[in-house]
Amino acid sequence: MWLRLLTTTTLIEGDLRARLSQYSDISLPRFDLLAQLAREPDGLRMSDLSARLMVTRGNVTRLADQLEREGLVRRLSGPDRRSVILRLTQLGKERFDEVASAHEDWVAQLLDALSGPEQEQLSRLLGKIKTQINTRRSTSGG
Structure with a gap:
């Protein structure tokens, strides 16, 4: 059962990666980060993003650096001055919304065997x- 779950997850992820690369310049990890921020209009701490995405803080930092350079996210000081809050910009929200609808359709297609x-x-x-x-x-x- 474990191998079936893992194989299915890998197949779905591979399909979504391929579709995203054909559809836009937003990779699956970037999409996942933007999706987390889209759910939290006030933004999220980098450490919370790391936990939600189940990746290292270094990975989140690299993605955040790229997305910030592109104007899709911005960093804000957290309440304790040591933490950083990441928030979608208006451009980031617009770009995410463009891709999210297609992504939702792709996932529905992949799961329509059930x-x-x-x-x-x-x-x-x-x-x-x-x-x-x-x-x-x-x-x-x-």
Whole structure:
């Protein structure tokens, strides 16, 4: 089952990468970062982005540097002066919105082998596994 999950994830990710590269100059990691910021109009701390994207802070910093140079995000001082908040600019929101609609359609196409109820069931089952893993992590301190 684990190999099936991993293979399916890899196939979906590869398809989305290919479609994004044909559709725009926004790579999948850049899209994922912009998507996180689009959900949080007040922005996110770099450390929170790192946790949400499950990548290192260095990766987030490199992506942020690129996106800032392109005018898609801007850095703001955090409340404690040591943290940095990353926020979408208006241009960043517009660029993300252009790609997000297409991305949503692609994901729907990739998952259309499952009926609506099957997709809901799969989502519930994966959520159950995620909850169990997070519970074990929090109780074991890791």
